[in-house]
Amino acid sequence: MGVGLHTGINVSLRLSPAPPDSGIVFIRNDKKTSVNARVGNIVATDYSSTLGLNGSSIQTVEHLLAAIAGLHIDNLYVEVDSPEVPIMDGSAYPFVELILRSGVIQQDKIKPHIKIVEPIEIIERDRYIRIEPSPFPAITYLMDFDHPLLNKQRFVYHYSIDSFIKEIAPARTFGFLKDVITLQEKGLGKGGSLNNVIILGDLEILNEEGLRYDDEFIRHKVLDLIGDMSLLSMSFIGHITAYRSGHNLNTRLATAILDNSDKWIEVGQSEKGLIV
Ligand SMILES: [Zn+2]
Secondary structure, three states: OEEEOOOOOEEOEEEEEOOOOOOEEEEEOOOOEEEEOOHHHEEEOOOOOEEEEOOEEEEOOHHHHHHHHHOOOOEEEEEEOOOEOEOOOOOOHHHHHHHHHHOOEEOOOOOOEEEEOOOEEEEEOOEEEEEEOOOOOEEEEEEEEOOOOOEEEEEEEEOOHHHHHHHHOOOOOEEEHHHHHHHHHOOOOOOOOOOOOEEEOOOOEOOOOOOOOOOHHHHHHHHHHHHHHHHHOOEEEOEEEEEOOOHHHHHHHHHHHHHOHHHEEEOOOOOOOEEO
16 A cells, blocks of 8 residues: 555555554564564664564554554554555655544553653753653654754644644655765665655755645654654653654653653553554
């Protein structure tokens, strides 16, 4: 049903219900292997997030994971027949539509829920990410790119299904024209086109249809962060501030949260686990 952004391989994707406590499970039908969408199973974060286990892997999971997390779905089987999740239009919206069309049901079991009580921060040269105590889950993303269409921007997202669908899910991935050649030399981006990536030239975008939001780029950074943070496998109450953060730093924050259990407490919650 779609093409992989980096491999260029055609892939079909099937989502089906999973019992409580399953989490999000990727199944490679061609290899007869499966891997849980957990931060401990992340094997690469260059250009996209890759999950791996027992010698097989599944690449570019972040936009589908964002759709799943954005719709507050806790348990799901994701079957694919090749090494990469299809890129679709470069956003999470086609996955959201697919899930909403199939329907979602409530399960009785409650998903683990944590409340951050002390800040956790990772600083790396010119970028950082941190999570702090807050009454509700939220993300502040700070963009700082030396490009006339990007520059300095700030976007605040409060976790809610409605705002995810309206404000975040349609935002597409983007890349720079000058990087396209480098990416292709590395054997990546084979399935990339103006149909699934916003390409930035020196002064303007190359996509004729224009942008879906004036600040589509920063919204996509938030989308990536929502997908990466879902690898924590627990809902969190805390406020993330991310400055120039990407998949590597995002997933390192999720790992740091798991490793610093003295900085959060487990709390009960009313929301129930869901499956498609
Ligand atoms: Zn992305």
